[in-house]
Amino acid sequence: MEQLTPEQFKRYSRQIMLMEFGLDGQTRLHNAHAVIFGLGGLGSPVSVYLTAAGVGRLTLVDFDTVDESNLQRQIVHRESSVGQPKVESAKTTLQALNRWTRIDTFNGVPDEDTLDNLISGADVVLDCTDNFDARFAINAACARARVPLVSAAAIRWEGQLSVFDFTDPDCPCYQCLYKDASMEGMTCAHSGVMSPVVGMMGSMQALEAIKLLAGLPTLKGKLLLVDGLTMQFRTLTLPKDPACPVCHPD
Numbered sequence: 001m002e003q004l005t006p007e008q009f010k011r012y013s014r015q016i017m018l019m020e021f022g023l024d025g026q027t028r029l030h031n032a033h034a035v036i037f038g039l040g041g042l043g044s045p046v047s048v049y050l051t052a053a054g055v056g057r058l059t060l061v062d063f064d065t066v067d068e069s070n071l072q073r074q075i076v077h078r079e080s081s082v083g084q085p086k087v088e089s090a091k092t093t094l095q096a097l098n099r100w101t102r103i104d105t106f107n108g109v110p111d112e113d114t115l116d117n118l119i120s121g122a123d124v125v126l127d128c129t130d131n132f133d134a135r136f137a138i139n140a141a142c143a144r145a146r147v148p149l150v151s152a153a154a155i156r157w158e159g160q161l162s163v164f165d166f167t168d169p170d171c172p173c174y175q176c177l178y179k180d181a182s183m184e185g186m187t188c189a190h191s192g193v194m195s196p197v198v199g200m201m202g203s204m205q206a207l208e209a210i211k212l213l214a215g216l217p218t219l220k221g222k223l224l225l226v227d228g229l230t231m232q233f234r235t236l237t238l239p240k241d242p243a244c245p246v247c248h249p250d
């Protein structure tokens with residue numbers, strides 16, 4: 001693994017001084033590759049925190065352009081980037097934040113082969129998309145590549161968060177949880193969303209990814225439910241579906 005320079009050691013010192021994380025955790029982050037699908041409400045805090053925290057390499061994937069109605073919550077984008085591809089707008093912000101993070105982009109909707117290529121060799125995938133088709137496709141690709149997946153969602157005042165660790169055969173996956181692709185996907189465009197709720201969920205998603213990369217305990221096998229209106233947090237244990245076509249061992 002590539003070691004930190006003295007300048008990087010100083011930059012990340014507030015994390016390195018955490019006993020559970022330390023220089024080992026920071027070095028792991030420095031050598032890690034995270035793939036972020038969706039640079040919207042969740043992908044904004046996810047990409048900003050992973051870049052600031054010192055993840056060595058990010059791949060940003062999105063098909064959309066920045067719209068003025070995104071700026072209410074998608075804090076990685078700026079008024080000046082309205083009309084630009086989201087991956088380019090995000091890369092500009094992130095690269096200005098941390099020149100040590102290598103940032104690659106894919107502007108488009110990846111097909112199955114492209115998905116496999118994008119996450120090949122990655123250490124963690126973050127699903128920050130807002131539709132079920134993409135979520136099932138990303139889950140299946142992570143299962144094929146055995147790359148852990150940190151998945152979050154936010155709508156109205158509510159959020160969900162889980163870690164699906166495909167390196168652990170006992171861990172359930174996204175497909176175990178939702179099973180049915182015919183569920184009507186709710187989107188922020190139709191149902192609305194309160195701005196800091198995506199910030200809360202995305203920040204926690206980044207935290208789970210950092211802990212996973214550092215070898216610390218995560219929400220693996222559990223689902224966190226957040227209600228931003230009442231400020232109630234609940235954690236459920238997720239059962240693994242023995243008939244799941246994605247994660248059930250042959």
Ligand SMILES: [Zn+2]
Pocket residue numbers: 172173174175176177241244245246247248
């Ligand atoms: Zn499954």
